[in-house]
Amino acid sequence: MSLVVQKFGGTSVADSEKILAAARKAVRAHQHGHQVVMVVSAMGKNTDTLISLAAEINEKPPAREMDMLLSTGEQVSVALMAMAIDSLGYKGVSLTGAQIGIKTDSSHTKARIHSISTDRMKALLDEGNIVIAAGFQGIDDQFNITTLGRGGSDTTAVALAAVLGADQCEIYTDVDGIYTTDPRVLPEACLVPRVCYDEMLELASLGAGVMHSRSIEFGKKFNVPIHVRSSLSDGPGSLIVDDADTAGMVVSGAALTRDEAMVSVMDVPDVPGTILKIFKPIADRKITVDMIVQNVSDDDTTSISFTVPRGEAAEAVSVIKDVVAELGGTLAPVNENVSKVSAVGLGMAHEAGVANRMFRVLADAGINLEIITTSEIKISVLVDRTNALDALRTIHGEFSLDKIEAQPNEVRPSETAKRDVSALDVIERLQVIGMEALTIDDIVLDNTQARITICKIPNRPGLAASLFEQIADKGVFVDMIVQSFNNEQIADITFTVKREQLQDAVAVAEEASKEYGCEKIDFRERISKLSVSGIGMRSHTGVAMGSFEALAEAGINVEMISTSEVRVNVVVDGDDGARGLECLQTRFAEELES
Template sequence: MSLIVQKFGGTSVADAEKIRAAARRALRAQQQGAQVVMVVSAMGHQTDILVDLAAQVCEDAPAREMDMLLSTGEQVSVALMAMAIHDLGGQAVSLTGAQMEIRTDSAHGKARIRSIGADRIRAHLDAGRIVIAAGFQGIDENLNITTLGRGGSDTTAVALAAVLGADMCEIYTDVDGVFTTDPRIEPAARKMDCVSHDEILELASLGAGVMHSRSIEFGKKFNVPIHVRNSGVFTDVPGTIIGPLSEAADRAVSGAALTKNEAQLTIAGVPDKPGVSLALLESLSAANLSVDMIVQSRGADGRANISFTVLDTELNAAKKAAREAAAAVGAREVRVGEPVSKVSVVGLGMASQPGVARRMFRALADAGINIHAISTSTIKVSCLVAREQGQEALRVVHREFELGKTPSSPATIEDSLAAAKEAKAADAEAVIARLQAMEELRIDGCEIDESQALLSLRSVPDTPGVAAQIFEAIAARDVMVDLIVQSIGEDGLTSVGITVPQKDAKAAADIVAEVAEKIGGEVSLDPGVAILSVTGVGVRSHTGVGTRIFRALSAAGINVEMIGTSEVRVSVVIGGEHGAKALAATEKAFADVIR
C-alpha cells in the first residue's frame, strides 16, 4: 500500500468550507488505496493574530511562551480537520507535535528537528485512520513546546514523509505549482512540470515563496519527491515535482527570483590578515543570524572590506553584531547601505554553459539598472540592485533567458518520479542512517581547486554597464570565469574580483586592463590562488558553517582573499601555496558531519 503525506497551508484551511474540501481530498486519496497523513497549518492569518495579541500584552514576550502560544493555531486546525473527516464518513485522529514525538533542539522560534517517533503514526495508519498532524511544532528534551520557524509546516510534512518512507509528499497551496519566477511580478512566468532539489534550494533561499529551504533540504537528504499543487483545483491536475531532475538539462537558467527587502552592511577597513573573517562570522552566528549574501573584496594597503546582506527584519541585530566584530578586529567602521533587492538566476545548466553572468549583466545595463554587488556559484548568479528597481530587474532577466518559453525537450513529471524512486532505492541504507540525526548539518565534501588565478579590478565606477563591459570583453576571448565577486560600492567606486584558469590568466589580465583604460580602475593579478569549497545540504541555513571554515583557516594561519556563498556551497579564495594545508584543516573541522 502506498503512503502519501499531504500538507495544507493556512490559505487552504482558512475557513470551514476549505477545511471540508481538504478533508474530501484526503478521503479520496485513501479510497484510491493510499495511507494518508495530513499536515495542517494554522487557519488563514491565525498566527499573525496571535503574534499581534502577544504584542498587546507584552513588549518583549519570552520565546518559550511565544512557542506555547503560536502552537495553538495548528492544534485548532488539526482538531477541526479530524472532525470534518469524521463527518464525511471517514476515520481520523489528530496529533500534536508532542504526540508524534517530534523531538527538536531548544532554539525557540527556530527549532531544528532531531528525530521523529513513527510508531504511533504507523499504528493509526494500519488501523485505517487518516492521521492529521499539527505542523510547525515539536518538543525539546525538557518537553517544552517548540516551533520550527518560517515554513515550519512544510518542514514537518517533508520530515514525516522521510521518516515514514512515503511515496510522495504533496504540498497544497494557493498556486498551481513552482513557476519560473513570481507570476505576480512577471506575467510571463511559466509553471514548470519539474525542478531539481538543488535549483529549488537556491530559489527558495532567494525569495521564491512557494516553500521554505529547510523543507527542501529534507527532500534532498532523504530522496523525497515533493509535489506542489493547487488546493483549489478539485481534479487531479498535476503541479510541479521537486526531485532529482531539472526541467531541461540543456537550458542554462531554470528560474529567477527576487528577494525584495534586503539590508546591506559593510565592515570597512578590516585588517587583511588571518582570523578577521572568523571574528565576523562568530559574532553573527552567536546572534543566530543567517547571512544572505557575503562578499569580501581583496584587500589593498593591508585593509579589506567585508559586506553582507540580511533581511530588513534582522538589520538591528546584524548592526549590533557587526559593530562588536569591527571593534574586536580593529576595523575602521560599519556602514549601512541604501535599501536593496537581490535578483538572481538559477540553473543546473550553468555549470556546463558559459555566458550566463555576461548576459545577465548586459540585460540589466541596457535597462539602466546598476549592479551594487555580485556573488556567484556553480548554479547561481545574484546581483544587488536598488530596491525601487528590483521588480523591473526580475522582469528583465526573466525575459533575457526566455524563461516564459517551454524548453524544447522538458523532463516530465513521470521522469522525475522515476528518477526519485531510483535514487531512493540506491541510497536506502544511507537514508536510514541519516534519519538518526534528521536536521543535522550534512557535508558532501570539501574540495580544493589549485588551477585558478585571481584578477582584481579596484576603483571602478559604480555605474550601470560596468560589469557587462568587463565580462563581455572576457567572453569575447573565450576565457572561462569561475567565481565573480563585486563588492558594495563606496564613494561612487566599486571593486570586482574574478577567478579564471591559470592558463588564461595573462590573457584575461590584458583584456581587463584594456577595459580599465576606458572606464577607469586599477588591475592586479595573482597568478596562483586556490579556491576552497565546502558543499552540502544546509550550509547556509546552519549559521555555524562559515564559522567552522574560518576558524580552521585562522588556526592554520591562512588568510581569506575573497568569499562567495550559495545555498549549498561556501567558497573562499586563498593563496595558492596554502591549498593542501587549507583542505586538510577544513576536512578536519567537518570530520563529524562529512557523509
C-alpha cells in the first residue's frame, strides 16, 4: 500500500470550513488506497498572535518558553483536524511532535531534527488511521518542547515522508504551486510544472516563499518527491524532484531580492588569510552575507565587495572597520540603493551564452550592472533599486518564462523507485549523527582552466554584454564570471575559460580593452578551481568560512570566489590546487564520510 504525506499550512486551516476541506482531501486519498499522514500548521495567524501576546508580557521572553507557547498553535490544529476526520466517518489520531518521537537538538526556536521514530505512526497507519502530526515542533533529550523555526511545518512534512518511505509529500498551500517568479511582483509569472531540488534551493534562497530551504534540503538528501499544490483547487501544482526534465528550458525561474546593501573593502593585502579576517567577525555576529565578489590583485592588493540585507549593513560595517584599518585598507561608502536580480536554471550548466543573453537584454534596457557573480546554475547581478523591477521583467521575458503552459503533473514510477533504493540507507546513517547534518557530496579540483581580468573597465551599460558576445563568437565557453566594484565609474571583470581557449579569449579581451579604454588586461594560464558541493550549505553557514580557514592555514591565497546554495567555488594559483584539495578534504572529512 502506498503512503502519502500531506501538509496543510496556516492559511489552509484558518477556520473550521478550511479544516473540513483539508480533511476531505485526506479522506479522498485514503479512499484511493493510500495510507495518509497529515502535517498541520497552526491556524491562520495564530502563531503571530501568540508572539504578540508574549511581547506584551516580556520584551525578551526566554526561548524555551517561547517554544512551549508556540507549540500550542499546532496542538489546537491537529486536535480539530482529528475531529474533522471523525465527522466524515473515518479514524484520525492527532499526535504532537513529542508523541511522534521527533528528536531535535536544544536550539530553541530554531531546532534541527536529529531523529524520528516511526514505530507509533506505522502501527496507527496499519490500524487504518489517518495520522495527523503537529508540524513545526519536536522534543530534545531533556524532554523540552522545541520548535523548528521558519518553514518548520514544511520541514516536518518532508522529514516524515523520508523516514516513512512515502511515495510523495504533498504541500498544500494558498498558491497554485511554484511560479517562474513572484506573481505578486510580475502578473505574467507562470506556474512551473517541474523543478529540480537544486533549482528550488536557489529560488528559495532568493525569496520564493512557497517553501523554505531546509525542507528542500531534506527532499534532496532523501529523494522525496515534493508536490506543491493549492488547498483551494485541484490544479496540477508543481513537482520538486531530483531531475526536473524541463524539456529544454535553460532558465526555470527569475527572482528579485529588493532590499540589499553593498559593502566594499578596498586595497587590502592580497595574501592568504585576508578574506578570513574580514568575514570571520561577520560570521560570528550571524550577519547574512549573500553575494561575495573578490577580484584578482592589483599591485599586491585586492578589493572585496559583498552584499547583506539593507537592515544589517550598519552592523556589518561596524564589526569589520577595525579589521580593515589594521589590514591597511579602506571601506567605500555603503551603497544601500541596490537590488539583486537572478536567473536560475539547471540548463545553464550545459548551454553556453546564457550570461551573454542576460547581459545584453539588460544593456538594451539601459540597466547598469554593479556586480556580477555566477555559479553553475545561477547568474546574479546587482542593479540600482530603481531599475530592479524592470530588470526582473526583462530577464523573465528574455527566457520566455511568461509562456510556460500548465500540464498534468504526477510523480513518475522511476522517481519513487529511485527513492526506494537510495534513500533508506542514508536515513539509517543520519538518524545517528542527525538528519539535518551537513552532507558534503564532493570536493573537486578543476585544473583545466585559465583566468583573464580586464582591469579598470568603465562601468556603464552594455560593456559586459558586448565583451561576452565577442567571446562567444569565438566559440569560447566561459565558466566563472566576476565583476567587482572599484568606484562609481570603474570596475574589474574577471572570467575563467578552458586553458586551450585562453589565447582566443585574450585576443578578444585585448581588443575590448582598447575599445573601452581600459587600463590593462591580466591573465594566468594555470589556475585551480576548488569546489565544495553538498546539502545543507545554506542552513549550515560555515562551509565558506571553513574553506577560507583551511586554505589560510595552509598559506594558500584565494583569488576568486563564487557561492551558491549547493556549492562554494574558490580559485587559487595553479600550483596550489592539489594541496588546496587535500586541505579541504581534511577540513570536511567528517561531513564527506556521512
